[in-house]
Amino acid sequence: xxxxxxxxxxxxxxxxxxxxxxxxxxxxxxxxxxxxxxxxxxxxxxxxxxxxxxxxxxxxxxxxxxxxxxxxxxxxxxxxxxxxxxxxxxxxxxxxxxxxxxxxxxxxxxxxxxxxxxxxxxxxxxxxxxxxxxxxxxxxxxxxxxxxxxxxxxxxxxxxxxxxxxxxxxxxxxxxxxxxxxxxxxxxxxxxxxxxxxxxxxxxxxxxxxxxxxxxxxxxxxxxxxxxxxxxxxxxxxxxxxxxxxxxxxxxxxxxxxxxxxxxxxxxxxxxxxxxxxxxxxxxxxxxxxxxxxxxxxxxxxxxxxxxxxxxxxxxxxxxxxxxxxxxxxxxxxxxxxxxxxxx
Amino acid sequence: xxxxxxxxxxxxxxxxxxxxxxxxxxxxxxxxxxxxxxxxxxxxxxxxxxxxxxxxxxxxxxxxxxxxxxxxxxxxxxxxxxxxxxxxxxxxxxxxxxxxxxxxxxxxxxxxxxxxxxxxxxxxxxxxxxxxxxxxxxxxxxxxxxxxxxxxxxxxxxxxxxxxxxxxxxxxxxxxxxxxxxxxxxxxxxxxxxxxxxxxxxxxxxxxxxxxxxxxxxxxxxxxxxxxxxxxxxxxxxxxxxxxxxxxxxxxxxxxxxxxxxxxxxxxxxxxxxxxxxxxxxxxxxxxxxxxxxxxxxxxxxxxxxxxxxxxxxxxxxxxxxxxxxxxxxxxxxxxxxxxxxxx
DNA sequence: CTGTTAGCGCTTTCAG
DNA sequence: CTGAAAGCGCTAACAG
Numbered sequence: 001x002x003x004x005x006x007x008x009x010x011x012x013x014x015x016x017x018x019x020x021x022x023x024x025x026x027x028x029x030x031x032x033x034x035x036x037x038x039x040x041x042x043x044x045x046x047x048x049x050x051x052x053x054x055x056x057x058x059x060x061x062x063x064x065x066x067x068x069x070x071x072x073x074x075x076x077x078x079x080x081x082x083x084x085x086x087x088x089x090x091x092x093x094x095x096x097x098x099x100x101x102x103x104x105x106x107x108x109x110x111x112x113x114x115x116x117x118x119x120x121x122x123x124x125x126x127x128x129x130x131x132x133x134x135x136x137x138x139x140x141x142x143x144x145x146x147x148x149x150x151x152x153x154x155x156x157x158x159x160x161x162x163x164x165x166x167x168x169x170x171x172x173x174x175x176x177x178x179x180x181x182x183x184x185x186x187x188x189x190x191x192x193x194x195x196x197x198x199x200x201x202x203x204x205x206x207x208x209x210x211x212x213x214x215x216x217x218x219x220x221x222x223x224x225x226x227x228x229x230x231x232x233x234x235x236x237x238x239x240x241x242x243x244x245x246x247x248x249x250x251x252x253x254x255x256x257x258x259x260x261x262x263x264x265x266x267x268x269x270x271x272x273x274x275x276x277x278x279x280x281x282x283x284x285x286x287x288x289x290x291x292x293x294x295x296x297x298x299x300x301x302x303x304x305x306x307x308x309x310x311x312x313x314x315x316x317x318x319x320x321x322x323x324x325x326x327x328x329x330x331x332x333x334x335x336x337x338x339x340x341x342x343x344x
Numbered sequence: 345x346x347x348x349x350x351x352x353x354x355x356x357x358x359x360x361x362x363x364x365x366x367x368x369x370x371x372x373x374x375x376x377x378x379x380x381x382x383x384x385x386x387x388x389x390x391x392x393x394x395x396x397x398x399x400x401x402x403x404x405x406x407x408x409x410x411x412x413x414x415x416x417x418x419x420x421x422x423x424x425x426x427x428x429x430x431x432x433x434x435x436x437x438x439x440x441x442x443x444x445x446x447x448x449x450x451x452x453x454x455x456x457x458x459x460x461x462x463x464x465x466x467x468x469x470x471x472x473x474x475x476x477x478x479x480x481x482x483x484x485x486x487x488x489x490x491x492x493x494x495x496x497x498x499x500x501x502x503x504x505x506x507x508x509x510x511x512x513x514x515x516x517x518x519x520x521x522x523x524x525x526x527x528x529x530x531x532x533x534x535x536x537x538x539x540x541x542x543x544x545x546x547x548x549x550x551x552x553x554x555x556x557x558x559x560x561x562x563x564x565x566x567x568x569x570x571x572x573x574x575x576x577x578x579x580x581x582x583x584x585x586x587x588x589x590x591x592x593x594x595x596x597x598x599x600x601x602x603x604x605x606x607x608x609x610x611x612x613x614x615x616x617x618x619x620x621x622x623x624x625x626x627x628x629x630x631x632x633x634x635x636x637x638x639x640x641x642x643x644x645x646x647x648x649x650x651x652x653x654x655x656x657x658x659x660x661x662x663x664x665x666x667x668x669x670x671x672x673x674x675x676x677x678x679x680x681x682x683x684x685x686x687x688x
Numbered sequence: 689c690t691g692t693t694a695g696c697g698c699t700t701t702c703a704g
Numbered sequence: 705c706t707g708a709a710a711g712c713g714c715t716a717a718c719a720g
Contacts, residue, residue, distance in 0.1 A: 003713055014691045019715060027689055049462035050397045051713030054696045080424045087445040099443045101431040118393035225628060254628040281625040284569060284598040347697055358707045363699060371705055395697035398712045
């Protein structure tokens with residue numbers, strides 16, 4: 001493998017001149033530039049990224065970490081879409097992505113700190129949003145440049161998030177507009193900020209419409225189809241009446257669908273079902289499920305843009321900035337009580 | 345940030361001694377080892393991975409690249425499961441993953457070559473398997489250490505793959521066993537090795553059972569639900585009779601399900617539907633779809649294991665080795681013609 | 689505009 | 705068992 005010295009020797013110049021040509025320095029005569037270019041071609045020279053990193057003390061790579069629980073929580077497509085978004089900007093700005101998937105928050109924290117301390121990455125994108133988030137605290141303490149996908153409570157940080165509260169509110173209003181009156185809210189674990197925000201939106205919509213918020217209509221369970229299913233079964237056993245389900249995750253919505261089928265409750269006539277995340281398969285369930293589409297790809301793009309901006313212009317680095325992306329309600333048959341029955 | 349020199353100074357030894365302690369060299373007295381450990385704690389020293397990489401000329405990181413088309417082809421969950429598998433071993437063996445998602449094969453090829461030439465990674469995992477694969481040829485020419493997820497035709501390489509031919513054959517036999525006789529095969533693009541292999545298995549099963557292979561029952565379309573749907577509509581318009589669909593991707597199976605619903609054809613009684621990949625949502629369609637489960641997580645694990653093995657023991661590096669993982673047929677209602685109707 | 693000189697932080701002979 | 709010295713390949717003042 002050819003080095004900068006080989007190129008220098010062939011071109012009859014010093015290594016630093018070659019380095020300048022690579023860097024595109026302006027104060028280099030056209031002729032030597034030419035010679036160097038030629039020599040580089042000659043030995044098919046490619047700069048060694050590691051050596052460059054050492055000399056410049058930056059790596060041009062950013063870490064993206066997540067723990068499996070978050071992965072599950074958001075469901076897979078979310079995760080890979082975010083990654084695609086990150087990747088697209090990384091490609092464009094010539095950054096690399098170092099990926100790490102951990103089993104739990106603790107492991108993720110250690111991995112993040114390791115990446116930073118070993119100087120393997122210039123900054124991090126983390127996808128976490130617990131109410132009391134130890135990962136975020138650790139990164140702040142370490143003074144690591146990082147961006148959160150989600151919302152940080154308490155500690156001010158750079159973050160990109162979708163507007164969960166607003167989206168949840170709109171979803172609730174949609175159900176009300178369709179004529180549903182007794183809406184059950186299935187929430188994910190309460191220690192996730194996203195759960196709080198979505199619950200908040202649900203409540204807010206009801207309050208604004210003058211509809212009482214009944215605690216028995218709010219349940220919180222772990223993310224899984226099964227949990228969604230049995231949560232509704234339990235409500236039914238307890239004779240809690242409801243005519244719609246606002247599921248804070250598509251998995252819950254699937255569980256609700258199974259619940260309806262199980263008890264021969266017609267959707268959307270007798271039960272409206274609305275999910276979150278708009279998993280690619282939502283249009284293909286029967287009936288197709290209404291769901292809140294999260295701009296996951298864009299979330300990834302925004303996150304890395306924000307990170308790189310801070311890395312490249314440390315002078316105007318901010319402590320706190322929240323980018324909030326809108327969500328889109330994808331209305332499908334599962335909530336269209338009013339519409340005429342559809343023959344697809 | 346503390347360096348090895350700081351530690352050396354505090355411990356009253358030379359940098360090389362510190363280096364030896366880090367490396368766990370045996371010929372170091374217990375007492376100095378102790379002193380050095382203490383000094384490291386003192387300044388909370390963490391070795392700089394970049395400097396180490398430069399000195400040892402290896403990075404302890406591997407690249408995983410894929411192009412969007414492959415991503416689509418395999419559908420998202422496949423991709424993220426593979427990544428999880430790769431990540432689990434990487435974590436365990438203390439390797440890092442450098443991820444790159446490209447828009448097309450050409451871009452992916454360039455990115456791969458760049459990662460190798462810049463010496464940013466020690467090796468690559470690529471997920472590609474075209475009939476004439478330019479990426480694989482390029483990597484061989486570059487003499488880059490790499491492992492393919494999929495099957496390489498022609499060029500001998502290290503690869504891990506699931507047994508598509510066998511799985512497809514078993515799936516076909518399952519349909520036959522359930523009493524279906526006229527099976528349509530919906531294939532993905534013909535330039536993918538996976539398409540060929542699955543088609544091959546289908547044919548083989550029919551031949552073995554003495555059932556004629558009818559060309560009009562074999563269609564090849566791009567991966568999408570819509571394409572699957574319209575392929576079947578076209579068949580119907582052309583009065584091609586069939587009582588089962590072997591879909592070489594779950595998306596096609598979803599399309600088939602919509603087709604059945606559209607024409608009020610009952611599944612599984614009048615039409616059996618069987619997909620490939622066993623996307624997490626398959627159990628939740630109605631009726632639940634039978635699908636071939638691919639061990640994607642394991643595929644990732646095997647791939648990186650194979651790669652690392654070659655990296656760490658160059659002496660017994662092999663040119664060709666194909667690891668083949670079995671697939672599992674997940675039988676659900678969509679193919680259970682014989683079973684009594686189910687009230688879920 | 690270009691060369692010389694010192695590193696970046698760690699590893700690794702080679703002596704002792 | 706330990707230290708000195710010479711890199712790994714590149715960048716970045718500092719001169720000229």
